[in-house]
Amino acid sequence: QVQLQESGPGLVKPSETLSLTCAVSGYSISSGYYWGWIRQPPGKGLEWIGSIYHSGSTYYNPSLKSRVTISVDTSKNQFSLKLSSVTAADTAVYYCARRTVFGRWFDPWGQGTLVTVSS
Amino acid sequence: QSALTQPPSASGSPGQSVTISCTGTSSDVGGYNYVSWYQQHPGKAPKLMIYEVSKRPSGVPDRFSGSKSGNTASLTVSGLQAEDEADYYCSSYAGSNNSVFGTGTKVTVL
Numbered sequence: 001q002v003q004l005q006e007s008g009p010g011l012v013k014p015s016e017t018l019s020l021t022c023a024v025s026g027y028s029i030s031s032g033y034y035w036g037w038i039r040q041p042p043g044k045g046l047e048w049i050g051s052i053y054h055s056g057s058t059y060y061n062p063s064l065k066s067r068v069t070i071s072v073d074t075s076k077n078q079f080s081l082k083l084s085s086v087t088a089a090d091t092a093v094y095y096c097a098r099r100t101v102f103g104r105w106f107d108p109w110g111q112g113t114l115v116t117v118s119s
Numbered sequence: 120q121s122a123l124t125q126p127p128s129a130s131g132s133p134g135q136s137v138t139i140s141c142t143g144t145s146s147d148v149g150g151y152n153y154v155s156w157y158q159q160h161p162g163k164a165p166k167l168m169i170y171e172v173s174k175r176p177s178g179v180p181d182r183f184s185g186s187k188s189g190n191t192a193s194l195t196v197s198g199l200q201a202e203d204e205a206d207y208y209c210s211s212y213a214g215s216n217n218s219v220f221g222t223g224t225k226v227t228v229l
Binding site: 034036038045046047048051053057059061062063095099100103104105106107108109110111112 | 218
């Protein structure tokens with residue numbers, strides 16, 4: 001079955017760039033679907049960060065658009081998130097997930113990775 | 120885009136039903152039949168429970184059902200069981216390949 005796994009530094013300094021990768025197994029990214037990033041600050045709700053189509057087209061949350069870059073590497077079957085100029089407010093569990101083309105739901109999800117922004 | 124509005128909490132005794140609302144606008148919930156619901160247990164990733172307003176993925180008990188009227192979607196859990204105690208989030212397509220999540224509802228089984 002399709003599985004997603006996030007990886008990246010668990011601690012990032014303020015003003016630096018957060019970088020995460022989501023490795024996909026059991027499905028070839030180049031075959032289709034959208035691939036997304038969602039985050040959840042400690043004790044708070046889910047926030048959609050952005051999505052990328054297998055062709056490379058990207059779509060970002062307007063509130064984060066100026067700081068977010070999502071890219072895909074079909075040769076490694078993975079996609080990545082970069083969030084620049086981070087502050088403590090960006091501390092969260094970051095999830096990657098697959099999004100359907102037509103129904104627009106997210107499934108499956110990765111297990112999530114906690115990123116703390118602190119000096 | 121603003122988060123969809125959900126009640127912070129809901130509760131019911133075992134065997135009872137609980138309904139959670141998810142209110143958006145005509146630009147998201149009201150504009151598309153692309154509402155999904157997710158269950159999240161503490162420390163775990165969200166799990167898809169309902170998609171396209173009222174459809175259940177394979178493996179999700181038929182105790183879970185979804186509906187929509189205007190700008191408000193709802194999730195009903197019938198025959199509450201202890202394992203249904205979790206946080207629940209709605210999500211909606213918001214046009215131009217954007218998505219928006221709800222504020223989340225903590226369901227307690229009394």
